[in-house]
Amino acid sequence: MPSSPFEMKASSVLQNEELQHSYRNAMDYLIKRRQQQFNDPLEWQTLRQKGTSIKTAALNDLPQLLLQLEAKLINNGIQVHWAETPDEANILITRLIKETTSSNPDLSPAPVVKGKTMVSEEIHLNQYLAQQGIPCLETDMGEFIVQLAKETPSHIIMPAIHKNKAEIAQLFKEHISGIYQDDVDILIQQARQYLRQCFENATVGISGVNFAVAETGTLVLVENEGNGRMSTTLPQTHIALMGIEKVIASLTDLPPLLSLLTRSATGQSITTYINMISGPRRKGEKDGPEKVHVILLDNGRSKLWQDASLRDTLRCIRCGACMNHCPVYSRVGGHSYGTTYPGPIGKILAPQLETQDNAADLPFASSLCGACGEVCPVNIPIPQLLLRWRQEATQQYQTNHCNHTTIPQQPTPITGLKYSRGQHLIWKTWSWINCHPKLYYFMTYLVTKWRILLPRQLGGWTLYRTPPRPASSTLHQRLKNK
Amino acid sequence: MTTTEHVYLYGTCTIDLFFPEAGIDAITLLEQYNIKAHFPPEQTCCGQPAYTSGYPQQAQQVALTQIAAFPENWPIVVLSGSCAGMMKHHYTHLFPDNHPQSIQAHRFSQRIVEFSEFLYHHLKITLTDYGQPVHAALHTACSARREMDTLQCSQQLLSQLHNVSVVSPAHEEECCGFGGTFSVKFTEISGAMVNDKCKALEATNIQHLISTDCACLLNINGCLAKRQKTPLQGEHLASFLRQRCQPRKP
Numbered sequence: 001m002p003s004s005p006f007e008m009k010a011s012s013v014l015q016n017e018e019l020q021h022s023y024r025n026a027m028d029y030l031i032k033r034r035q036q037q038f039n040d041p042l043e044w045q046t047l048r049q050k051g052t053s054i055k056t057a058a059l060n061d062l063p064q065l066l067l068q069l070e071a072k073l074i075n076n077g078i079q080v081h082w083a084e085t086p087d088e089a090n091i092l093i094t095r096l097i098k099e100t101t102s103s104n105p106d107l108s109p110a111p112v113v114k115g116k117t118m119v120s121e122e123i124h125l126n127q128y129l130a131q132q133g134i135p136c137l138e139t140d141m142g143e144f145i146v147q148l149a150k151e152t153p154s155h156i157i158m159p160a161i162h163k164n165k166a167e168i169a170q171l172f173k174e175h176i177s178g179i180y181q182d183d184v185d186i187l188i189q190q191a192r193q194y195l196r197q198c199f200e201n202a203t204v205g206i207s208g209v210n211f212a213v214a215e216t217g218t219l220v221l222v223e224n225e226g227n228g229r230m231s232t233t234l235p236q237t238h239i240a241l242m243g244i245e246k247v248i249a250s251l252t253d254l255p256p257l258l259s260l261l262t263r264s265a266t267g268q269s270i271t272t273y274i275n276m277i278s279g280p281r282r283k284g285e286k287d288g289p290e291k292v293h294v295i296l297l298d299n300g301r302s303k304l305w306q307d308a309s310l311r312d313t314l315r316c317i318r319c320g321a322c323m324n325h326c327p328v329y330s331r332v333g334g335h336s337y338g339t340t341y342p343g344p345i346g347k348i349l350a351p352q353l354e355t356q357d358n359a360a361d362l363p364f365a366s367s368l369c370g371a372c373g374e375v376c377p378v379n380i381p382i383p384q385l386l387l388r389w390r391q392e393a394t395q396q397y398q399t400n401h402c403n404h405t406t407i408p409q410q411p412t413p414i415t416g417l418k419y420s421r422g423q424h425l426i427w428k429t430w431s432w433i434n435c436h437p438k439l440y441y442f443m444t445y446l447v448t449k450w451r452i453l454l455p456r457q458l459g460g461w462t463l464y465r466t467p468p469r470p471a472s473s474t475l476h477q478r479l480k481n482k
Numbered sequence: 483m484t485t486t487e488h489v490y491l492y493g494t495c496t497i498d499l500f501f502p503e504a505g506i507d508a509i510t511l512l513e514q515y516n517i518k519a520h521f522p523p524e525q526t527c528c529g530q531p532a533y534t535s536g537y538p539q540q541a542q543q544v545a546l547t548q549i550a551a552f553p554e555n556w557p558i559v560v561l562s563g564s565c566a567g568m569m570k571h572h573y574t575h576l577f578p579d580n581h582p583q584s585i586q587a588h589r590f591s592q593r594i595v596e597f598s599e600f601l602y603h604h605l606k607i608t609l610t611d612y613g614q615p616v617h618a619a620l621h622t623a624c625s626a627r628r629e630m631d632t633l634q635c636s637q638q639l640l641s642q643l644h645n646v647s648v649v650s651p652a653h654e655e656e657c658c659g660f661g662g663t664f665s666v667k668f669t670e671i672s673g674a675m676v677n678d679k680c681k682a683l684e685a686t687n688i689q690h691l692i693s694t695d696c697a698c699l700l701n702i703n704g705c706l707a708k709r710q711k712t713p714l715q716g717e718h719l720a721s722f723l724r725q726r727c728q729p730r731k732p
Contacts, residue, residue, distance in 0.1 A: 010668075014674050327656050327659070364663075364668075365671070366664065367657045367659060367661025368661055368662075369628070369656075370625075370627075392536075427532050431532060431541075434544040435543050435546075459669065466707040467704070470499050471503075473502065474498045475497055479506075479509075479523075
């Protein structure tokens with residue numbers, strides 16, 4: 001029955017009881033933690049409104065802010081690079097890594113350490129670097145586990161949420177210790193010791209950016225494990241990779257956004273580490289990288305930006321609350337989506353950022369319950385944007401098959417759409433019936449009259465439910481003579 | 483002396499076909515409070531199925547049929563949070579400012595009132611409970627909870643019934659998995675959601691499941707019946723209130 005890659009993967013997760021259980025427990029935990037943080041509705045609404053207007057204003061001023069950011073960063077001694085596509089970013093990063101290592105032949109081959117960055121997942125950096133013979137080590141505990149397992153993150157904040165203790169213990173036995181043991185504290189210590197060594201030897205550190213302040217040229221990075229600080233201070237070169245939508249105007253914009261981010265994401269009032277990076281090591285300073293590079297990546301973002309309503313998507317601060325609260329995500333897990341960003345936000349980012357065929361299916365894989373929109377700290381109207389992408393999907397079909405004109409270029413058409421002529425016809429007929437009240441009356445009358453003849457099996461519906469049984473007469477009929 | 487107030491009743495196509503008694507109950511209940519509910523026979527579907535499936539033009543045609551069906555300037559009481567949400571909040575998306583019918587659609591949207599909202603906010607109803615002590619759960623459809631923000635109205639109404647103990651099943655704020663065509667397109671995911679919803683209901687001691695949305699009930703009732711763990715079947719708030727608030731004849 002499942003037809004798309006999404007449905008097939010979702011189906012296997014739904015049948016995995018253990019996975020169902022761990023996702024449900026993890027999401028319930030995160031939901032509860034967030035609720036405790038925002039137990040004052042007024043404070044939540046005020047803060048959310050503030051965060052929303054900060055991000056909205058920053059996006060409206062995006063071209064100017066990016067130029068200001070570039071100038072300030074350069075002023076601070078940070079080198080700025082622009083990348084339009086994942087390929088451009090990957091080539092750039094490879095060149096920067098090679099430049100660092102060639103200036104220090106003793107250090108070759110260069111071990112590269114990476115702090116958690118979803119943008120690097122977006123451009124498939126690890127795979128690209130591996131093809132160039134450059135090993136790149138994930139240093140965030142979750143990402144580290146995912147890398148050992150040769151998988152991709154299943155959640156943007158908790159990348160290894162799909163892994164249980166036994167699976168992690170097995171991975172650590174195979175790759176680190178050689179001995180199986182599943183005490184969580186010991187496992188963490190083992191990883192820490194292993195990573196510590198790698199930090200010391202690394203010549204290049206790669207990180208993401210949570211917020212980039214245009215006014216001061218500051219890169220802000222939040223984390224809980226200290227690996228972000230290690231990755232950005234110990235190696236000789238730090239490469240920060242960021243999407244262009246991360247820029248904000250001023251330092252005063254930062255506190256409300258940080259508060260919204262950490263409270264929404266993990267239910268923490270503040271993360272253990274907040275790194276504010278304002279340049280390479282200066283004269284007399286004892287630590288810090290010698291060179292800092294920033295790569296500003298577009299990868300479809302400017303296309304979203306050009307569309308007045310899709311632009312709202314770019315407010316996202318990547319907290320993951322929408323996936324934690326999503327009844328679909330909490331059942332099918334992050335990998336089913338087949339996209340870098342899973343869950344509700346992934347569904348509205350994927351058609352623009354991804355090339356996979358299954359992205360077309362995703363906007364439809366929602367009951368539109370609105371839980372995502374309700375918890376979004378920057379008020380992204382996710383359900384409304386899902387509807388928009390559904391319209392884009394069917395309109396693309398209609399444009400291709402009905403008018404024989406070219407595909408609209410704005411926004412980027414969704415690929416791999418399987419919506420057929422049949423479906424189009426169904427909705428035309430449906431509309432026609434509902435536009436003719438007498439016809440509607442007659443059709444519903446027939447359904448009630450012949451209800452005994454209705455099929456007992458209705459595809460997937462009756463796998464989980466008895467068939468819907470029409471009443472003996474409609475409300476219209478009952479009220480006709482009143 | 484109170485004068486009779488006139489309102490329209492929008493029955494919804496789900497109630498029309500599957501829960502017509504909820505429509506009758508709503509009209510009867512309103513009559514008790516001197517409200518004359520008119521049911522224009524020209525009403526059909528609100529257009530939501532086409533709209534959420536990505537066919538706004540088809541939805542727009544159907545929306546125009548509804549707008550024409552309710553000519554008087556009376557409030558339109560809708561027996562579903564989801565259809566009310568469509569007509570109140572999404573008709574404005576269907577008819578943007580530059581559309582010739584945009585003003586008409588906007589005025590129509592402003593007249594939309596969800597049933598529990600009408601009873602609680604507009605009518606400021608005081609209910610008298612004539613029923614036996616029971617336990618009940620309120621399934622608030624996502625549209626009522628998040629789009630129409632009428633959750634409190636139905637909660638408040640139920641709290642007026644002194645013999646009804648309202649129980650909160652686990653994950654009560656979570657969607658039942660209906661979502662219109664979602665339940666047909668993504669049957670396994672929707673099935674898992676409604677199964678969880680039913681498990682949570684079965685774990686309670688309720689005798690009544692009440693909702694302001696019959697589309698959710700179509701989904702939940704079907705699953706409850708398939709699972710056969712309980713004879714429980716959900717009913718519309720209008721039906722429940724009518725049963726409870728009708729004085730027993732001596």
